[in-house]
Amino acid sequence: MAGGGxxxxxxxxxxxxxxNSFSENFHLYH
Structure with missing residues (x-):
């Protein structure tokens, strides 16, 4: 990617x- 990309x-x-981390934790505890 060029510049600030x-x-x-x-x-x-x-x-x-x-x-992704939040989703994994959510599934673990709910």
Whole structure:
């Protein structure tokens, strides 16, 4: 990705990882 796209991708990737972790915890405890 060119220019600032790398930052956007990393930000999106980190957010996705957080959502995945939350989803896993939600299924474990509910």
């Amino acid at each position: 790398g930052w956007t991708y990393r930000s999106w990737s980190a957010s996705w990882n957080i959502l």
